[in-house]
Amino acid sequence: MHIVHFASEMAPVAKVGGLADVLLGLPRELSFRGCDVDILLPKYDCMDSSQVRDLAIVVKEMPVSFEGSSFATTVWEGWVENIKVYFIEPHHPRHFFHRGCFYGCDDDIDRYLFFCRAGLEYLARAVIAPDILHLHDWQSAAVAPLYYEHFRPRGYAKPRLIFTIHNIDYQGICPQKAIAKVGLDFEEMASREKLGDDYREGYLNLLKGGIIYSDLVTTVSPNYAKEVLTPEGGRGLEMVLRRYLSKFKGILNGIDYHYWNPETDRFLPARYSSREMPRDHEDSATLDKKAYIKRVVREQLHLAQDHRPIVGCITRLVPQKGISLIKYTLKRTLEKGGQFLLLGHSPIPEINAEFHLIGETYLDHPHAHLQLTLDEEFGHRLFAASDMLIVPSLFEPCGLTQMIALRYGTIPIVRKTGGLADTIIDVDYSGKPFEETNGYSFDFPDATGVDSALNRAFACWYEDPDRWRRLMVNGMRRDFSWERPAEEYHTLYRSLLQ
Ligand code: ADP
Secondary structure (H helix, E strand, O other), X not given: OEEEEEOOOEOOOEOOXXXXXXXHHXXXXXXXXXXXXXXXXXXXXXXXXXXXXXXXXXXXXXXXXEOOEEEXXXXXXXXXXXXXXXXXXXXXXXXXXXXXXOOOOOOHHHHHHHHHHHHHHHHHHOOOOOOEEEEEHHHHHOHHHHXXXXXXXXXXXXXXXXXXXXXXXXXXXXXXXXXXXXXXXXXXXXXXXXXXXXXXOOEEEHHHHHHHHOOEEEEOOHHHHHHOOOHHHHOOOHHHHHHOHHHEEEOOOOEOOOOOOOOOOOOOOOOOOOOOOOOOOOOOOOOOHHXXXXXXXXXXXXXXXXXXXXXXXXXXXXXXXXXXXXXXXXHHHHHOOOEEEEEEEOOOHHHHHHHXXXXXXXXXXXXXXXXXXXXXXXXXXXXXXXXXXXXXXXXXXXXXXXXXXXXXXXXXXXXXXXXXXXXXXXXXOOOOOHHHXXXXXEOOOOHHHHXXXXXXXXXXXXXXXXXXXXXXXXXXHOOOEOHHHHHXXXXXXXXXXX
């Protein structure tokens, strides 16, 4: 089976958030199952090309029709891990992917519309006709109407389409005429039955187009699949999703167990596993090494080496992630005698400025360290060195950090929403046997909610270290790899080919 993904991110080449991790983990697992998987990605000037092997041009000056003109586009090919990736480089006067950033430009809609058109153009010209085109989020949603309204009637007709919603908050709302730039009839597209936005007169909703035109639609956790059918969770698309319920499914994301593995992690000063006793005399990757890593990380960050738990937080700093609750947890952790590590980055200038100010007040603090960058290496160390990870999201489609934390023996404290509710089983209140529990959760996204979980976690860490250690091991032994989700996607793909 041949699958081509259209995506705007892929780890570790072009990563902003969890979407990038999915675009590495899922294709890799599918390829291990014998699928032939390729990815189409914009060729960003700021991507990490050192992560791409054998990067070479495959088509130098492919004409791509956009805004009624033709623009030369170069297509590159290279390998990321064992996955073939095609990179689209437009030679448009607006230099769509030479902006020094991935997202956040005023013309993001045009940038990704061009990407969709150019990607399909390349596949059709190179006669690459996979069984499945798998699209992700609004950035590649326009592929769906383009394929069914433009390319298919002209003979490029083999693939079936699957569309995954990673976050329904981002919908790609644009003026009606924008879609004409890729050669679609904007008046036809503007119909409410098609891409016409249901709430904004004169606007289209690209995400809605992905839902309506794709053969199957998924989202990234079973619980979020239920939440998006409600007025609160659906952000205006709940009725559209309800209309297409028969082709809609929630599949929990996995994490890449080769990349996120404390036993082999190249970013850590020591390796560890859930094993408390060494396997043989050569085995040094035992659980106690986690404490050693905590010591090394504290030393590097000039934090005090006291008997205190570390609460970690690694996140995009956007309102969805519960900004005020992150600040509250920082304050409460210090009041309760813990230490706090934050690794955050924000596309929102006001939030960035606010956290830089907070960071300054904790400069040289013995119990807090705030780093406001995207830093893969520090990310791995934070997961390993922390005792707890706070994820107080207002909503969370799936969330990967809580699953990574579990793998690293770090106990998640999460708001019970979306995929967080699917993955974190509260040790005190879930009613499940202890062996099935793995963290702490709270219902309401407020200070009382955070306290209710944080207090319980601190009490257990200080007063019952043996129970804490067993809770760590519960989490480390639970399987959140891509194995099961990839099987589910494979089954969905197969259902489309029958
Ligand atoms: P989202 O996709 O909404 O940002 P997820 O939890 O699904 O959230 O995925 C976040 C991913 O980004 C995880 O792999 C996490 O480790 C990583 N990440 C978040 N912030 C940073 C940062 N500042 N530096 C490095 N990695 C980060």
